Amino acid sequence: MTSQVTLRHLRYFIATAECGKIQVAAERVYMSPSAVANAIKNLEDILGVKLFERHRTGVHLTYDGHRFLDDARSILRLLNDSIFEFQNKTTHVEGELVLGASVAVIGYFLSVPLSQFERIYPNVKVRLVENARSDLERQLRGGEIDIAFIITSNISISEGLEVHTLFRSERTVWCAEGHRFSSIPKVSLEEIEKERYIMLSLDEAEINITQIWRRYGRKPNVWLKTQSVEAVRSFIAREQGVTILSNLLYRPWSLDGTRIISKPIAETVPTMNLGIVWRRDRVPTPQSHCFIEFMKRTLNENAESPGAV
Amino acid sequence: MTSQVTLRHLRYFIATAECGKIQVAAERVYMSPSAVANAIKNLEDILGVKLFERHRTGVHLTYDGHRFLDDARSILRLLNDSIFEFQNKTTHVEGELVLGASVAVIGYFLSVPLSQFERIYPNVKVRLVENARSDLERQLRGGEIDIAFIITSNISISEGLEVHTLFRSERTVWCAEGHRFSSIPKVSLEEIEKERYIMLSLDEAEINITQIWRRYGRKPNVWLKTQSVEAVRSFIAREQGVTILSNLLYRPWSLDGTRIISKPIAETVPTMNLGIVWRRDRVPTPQSHCFIEFMKRTLNENAESPGAV
DNA sequence: CGGTTTTACGTTCCCCGTAATGATT
DNA sequence: AATCATTACGGGGAACGTAAAACCG
Numbered sequence: 129m130t131s132q133v134t135l136r137h138l139r140y141f142i143a144t145a146e147c148g149k150i151q152v153a154a155e156r157v158y159m160s161p162s163a164v165a166n167a168i169k170n171l172e173d174i175l176g177v178k179l180f181e182r183h184r185t186g187v188h189l190t191y192d193g194h195r196f197l198d199d200a201r202s203i204l205r206l207l208n209d210s211i212f213e214f215q216n217k218t219t220h221v222e223g224e225l226v227l228g229a230s231v232a233v234i235g236y237f238l239s240v241p242l243s244q245f246e247r248i249y250p251n252v253k254v255r256l257v258e259n260a261r262s263d264l265e266r267q268l269r270g271g272e273i274d275i276a277f278i279i280t281s282n283i284s285i286s287e288g289l290e291v292h293t294l295f296r297s298e299r300t301v302w303c304a305e306g307h308r309f310s311s312i313p314k315v316s317l318e319e320i321e322k323e324r325y326i327m328l329s330l331d332e333a334e335i336n337i338t339q340i341w342r343r344y345g346r347k348p349n350v351w352l353k354t355q356s357v358e359a360v361r362s363f364i365a366r367e368q369g370v371t372i373l374s375n376l377l378y379r380p381w382s383l384d385g386t387r388i389i390s391k392p393i394a395e396t397v398p399t400m401n402l403g404i405v406w407r408r409d410r411v412p413t414p415q416s417h418c419f420i421e422f423m424k425r426t427l428n429e430n431a432e433s434p435g436a437v
Numbered sequence: 438m439t440s441q442v443t444l445r446h447l448r449y450f451i452a453t454a455e456c457g458k459i460q461v462a463a464e465r466v467y468m469s470p471s472a473v474a475n476a477i478k479n480l481e482d483i484l485g486v487k488l489f490e491r492h493r494t495g496v497h498l499t500y501d502g503h504r505f506l507d508d509a510r511s512i513l514r515l516l517n518d519s520i521f522e523f524q525n526k527t528t529h530v531e532g533e534l535v536l537g538a539s540v541a542v543i544g545y546f547l548s549v550p551l552s553q554f555e556r557i558y559p560n561v562k563v564r565l566v567e568n569a570r571s572d573l574e575r576q577l578r579g580g581e582i583d584i585a586f587i588i589t590s591n592i593s594i595s596e597g598l599e600v601h602t603l604f605r606s607e608r609t610v611w612c613a614e615g616h617r618f619s620s621i622p623k624v625s626l627e628e629i630e631k632e633r634y635i636m637l638s639l640d641e642a643e644i645n646i647t648q649i650w651r652r653y654g655r656k657p658n659v660w661l662k663t664q665s666v667e668a669v670r671s672f673i674a675r676e677q678g679v680t681i682l683s684n685l686l687y688r689p690w691s692l693d694g695t696r697i698i699s700k701p702i703a704e705t706v707p708t709m710n711l712g713i714v715w716r717r718d719r720v721p722t723p724q725s726h727c728f729i730e731f732m733k734r735t736l737n738e739n740a741e742s743p744g745a746v
Numbered sequence: 747c748g749g750t751t752t753t754a755c756g757t758t759c760c761c762c763g764t765a766a767t768g769a770t771t
Numbered sequence: 772a773a774t775c776a777t778t779a780c781g782g783g784g785a786a787c788g789t790a791a792a793a794c795c796g
Contacts, residue, residue, distance in 0.1 A: 162751090491769090
């Protein structure tokens, strides 16, 4: 094999990281499992670090893997945007575009692609409205905002609204580097129940996570409830507890640089689904259309990817 | 050929842009001219824009080419840094590092790689001293700074100092998009003499450029002298004049978004050589060593590349 | 056993180099 | 004629798919 990293490596790596299974990732990139497995092995050899833990149920990112995932995404995003900018003359698209999203979605999802979008379409004036989901739905129907970013699994009534799921993010257990969980391939809710639990009460996180616990007839031992993701990270890094959150919010380090580990959950847990919503009866403006297409493209059209169950 | 952009395309493209000749670029990347020429042709087809103007004497970046060069460099920089970070465990290098540079060098050269360096070596505390060349040399000898970034062709006495040229930047004529120069492949000093000239008096630019004019027994028709590169760009974009400056300072657009064209000069003009300097008798600290190696690596080891004459 | 990753191996096709050709002064 | 870039074409090797093997609960 090659001794140089190629874009092929990055693409297969990202697909595998997002799908959690080499087989599924191979489908997504229209390749055979062996090709993807070989590429990842080769990539690991070049970098000199293990990127995945292999289990019989699939693969799971290591600490280093998560770090490299950030880089790989940045690189491909930069490249794809640049290519797109040249292939399509984008400077003629102009006008106003009002986006709505919740605070967590803005900070952990929207900020990066949004700045990319503004670079590619410099003549589109983007206005960003931060609100709770219910308010966003109301504003959407009222025509105050063009497109809303919402956790699509929770939309109350989709009547008259077009919903397009862009992104599925697996939910995992977070713990400190030295924690006993970090040596187990999969952690069950029963095990998590025994630990101090840190509950994030931001946006819809608390409701959704509580639902998961209830579904399995269990209850987390909540030691702290906070609205700050950074606080969650910080306490977990200091071995003050564990939590369950979507990988969208996950970063492999806390503010002070200590490591945090992400482990899959033994039980089947629904993914967090994020998508865009707009009014069906309203003709989309050119800038709305551009934005929607841009988001699909940015996320590598992985909306139809199965993700975890 | 392929219909996808690869890193190979980017590498060949960057080498060609920096060398100005496909043959020379091919040498630098250890390839045949045909391989490089094909790759660039293919890249242009994919992007749908011409990246180079072809001349008998070599190739020269178009407006779009300059824009894509920025992107291509960012992408490869990101990738190389990421790979390096994993291949070498860098977090253990720590300590203080005092760098010296002039104002133009800091803004147009140092800022980007410096932030990359601080990411890779988070435990190295970098302090930056802005000063004129003569002061930097004095501070270097006095031990107040570890490494200085200096225009190496002008160093007064290199006695006791280790000089390593990192970067050569071709000097070109800048003019507005519609200017008569923009349709000529090469512009002679005689032609430039007929135009209003805008003189940048920042750092050593004025001295160096004046030397070039004197060497050919000519004199520019200076209409404006300013210390601001942005002012230079802005006036040139508005067809108020032309200038000669190194490509290091060149960007294909002015602050208000109008285009600026860069054209090669007919006469042989020395490149602007930038390098790092340190005291020979002083044992380099680990962080100094790391920084020097980092800079060499970042610039693709193109210090020994011939560049223009 | 069932689901997964990994290895083995024959094959394909992309990309390179050599060498001829074209363009420009 | 000299000096570039470009085109034509045959050969080599990286990367693919098929299929079998190893792994693990």
